[in-house]
Amino acid sequence: MAEKKGFPMPLEVEYPKELEGWEEMYPPMYMFSKDRKEWEEKHFWFHDKIHAPEAMYPLDLIFHEAWQISLSQYTTRVFCIPPAQGIAQRMVGCYMYITPVAPPPPEIIGEKAGLFQKRVFYVFDHYDELWGVWLKKFKALGEEMNNIKVPEEFPKFEPDDTVLPEPKGYYTSYDVIEAWDKLVDMMIKGWQYHFQYLNLAYLAYLLFADICRKLFPGIAESTIGKLVAGAYVQMFRPEEELCRLARLAAAVPAVSKILKSDIPADKKIESLRKTAEGNDWLVEYEKSKDPWFFVSCGSGWFHYEGSWTTKLDIPFGYLKADIERIEKGEKIERDVPSIDKARAELAEEYRKLIKTDEDRKSFDDTYRAVRTIYKYAEDHLFWVEHWFHTIWFDKVREFGRLLVKYGMLKAPDDIYLFNRFEVPLLLEDMATTWALGEGVPSRSQYWQAKAEKRNKILDAAKKWNPIPALGTPPEEVAEPFTVMLWGITTDKVQDWLKGMAVVPAEVTELKGFASSAGVVEGKVRVVKLLEEITKIEEGEILVCPTTNPAWAPVFTKIKASITDIGGLTSHAAIVCREYGVPSVTGTGIATTVLKTGDTVKVDGNTGIVKILKRA
């Protein structure tokens, strides 16, 4: 075991006074505790800035609870990646920390190796057909979730047809409880599906990256990413649909005039309804909407991000900009065939440099395997984090409205202040009160007071800057996600250690992953909260904890991106390569060190960001 290298131990963390009471918002197994101290202190816990960069609303934690179980079980119990174990989570003052669990004993590694060989090789061989099966299954689950009926109200009396001629036998109180349970069950199940092949996709990527480095020791990380990246990725489909709709609108002045105007999106739709051309366009819009506009305005991980179906001004804003660019004669579409051709040519040129036939064969085999299975890593993102989560948020909103209607909460979104084990308490209290008859009080004041207090704690947490990591840095990591997604390497850990000691104003240079090639200079815009994304101006350099593909349309505006966290296949890296925007990911401290208006030089070839001038 490595000796302590300077990160505090979990129980040593000091919290601001305003955060008092944060622990009660999350399930007890999410707390660092004296009873697990020895095990916890042996592990290395880092703030998951990729999926949980912001203070966590208790109900939004459900996705993480689901992935902790699912990701881990595929590694430990299903596909059995021999030396790897799962990823454990903890909450630290409203922020989520994770750790790759230390490897199992040698005899377990041996047992797992046999199972791995049998199961994983099979999946790799049959991947094409398996992906089709997966998608069908997943879409069916999403439809099922969409079909859950959340009662709009508790009736004064159950209607006749539920009683006569034969009583149904269960009524609104049960419907509410059942609908919630189903909703939660499906979310958990969706996330079980989510990791069905993802661990294997990442493993294939790591293998291919290894092979490239053995054949071409100096090959850039960003080049490996480029070789693997697919051009026909479903996460880009929402934007492609927008382009299609913008083209249609641009051809009809009556429609484009409305879409270019500065009125809110719902008013635009109203105006379009009044003309035949407008209605024709709306028919096309509806065709694109399900499923392609079931896309989060952010990462898909937070209820307040909204989706293109709830925050209409976002897609309509993109449409306006697209139409204006079409009218200026600019091209708005990504040139997908040429992106794909460029990738194929890149691969062929490296292939030609390989000296022996044996090596060329190993390269070809692995490249084929990674290209096939890696598509999954890119495509599942749309279906799970966007489409499926959007349906979830829509349904949860219905429960929120019901709770407000019966005075349990003040605002529908207050439901997110209660974790998934607590929401049933509110629903049961509400249903019981209805069942008990007239004049019976619920504990609405208790729930409302709790909601108010939690809102305050979360506001305080948003202002608090959590430290990057806790516990003992490990000597090695075998868990593929830790390296691939979070980019945890020796250098990263060292940088974090250094980062804890730095005075932000004295830093002159940041180091991260060279994720997307190119060198540019410019002014930065620091975006810590997703809502601030709209403030980005043409030609600025985006600095954020992490980005994701739903922000795609802003990538045509920005000059470069810099993130705190993220490896070479993080969402930011993929999008930047697609758009040819230079990117440095995983700097650890960019959002702490840089201020909006600072002038920097981003070198996407070396992963270095130089601060040229402070604002």
Added chain:
Amino acid sequence: MPYTLWFDKAGREAIGLVGGKNASLGELIRADIPVPPGFSVTTEVFSEFLSAGGLKEKIKNLLSKIDIQDVSSVENISNRIRQLMAETPFSKRIEEEISFNYQALAQVFDVHDLPVAVRSSATAEDLPGASFAGQQDTFLWVQGTDEVLEKIKLCMSSLFTPRAISYRIKMGFPHEKVLISVGVQKIVDARAAGVMFTLNPTNGDPSKVVIEGNWGLGESVVSGICNPDKFVVDKVTQEIDKAISLKECECVYDPVRREVIHADTPPDRREIPCIEDQEVLELTRYAKRVEAYYGCPQDIEWAIDKQKPFPLNIFMVQSRPETIWSQQKKEPVLGKKSAYELLMEKALSRVKVSS
């Protein structure tokens, strides 16, 4: 047998006449690589020079007196041979032909007394490692017919330096089997120059071209007296990884002393790259072309002219097979493993995270 051959007329088929170095220049020209023009003084000149006036017998006689154990004896004999060669004039015909070619070269550039480089280019047909058998001599900034003739003769007599003699004796190469040709080539008045490899010599990465360069003539890089700038360029993506050195000295021609000197680099040029990105990429393009032409990794000397505009300012002055990585057997790097075997290996591996 011709006394002289222009570079573009003599490639690898003429190696016996013009030696390895000159033949490789001919090959580069055939591969459409810009090479400063010039001509070879063939081994025929060397043979005829030795035969005339019984020089050959005198040398043979002297060499037979060497006591290999006695360093001073080797030195002594070497001096006497080289003295003998210096005193013996070339025949009229040889002198005329070399002089004619030199004038013709000068006329192309409309420069009287055109500065040229005079280099030896040894050959020893059936002897491997011939390059060591003849001491390689280079004279830079040679001007005027008389000096050209003098330096050509010095190159020829470099075959009899003490080191060259001892080397042949030690290796058992017969002295008379080693012949020498001399190249006379227009010098590149270099703003910057250096060497490049068509693979990364530090790790054998075949996807990289590694360029090292310094201000001035390439000698400062070849001889290693100064830290050069280093550019590692990806052959496929063209990405350039630069390491710019503090370059404190450079090799330049001093017209007063009439020789190449080591000069202090002016402070304003010490920390800036000696070649621009577009020049780096152009060099890379040529490196790839040379490697493809020869079908094996190369070690190339290049120079960038002070006066000419880009891209006409870029010249290759020499290319030879890269020796270290190319001599390794072409073993598969991945150990003949299938994708599945490699996957199993990867699945069992761990990534080191802390040192």
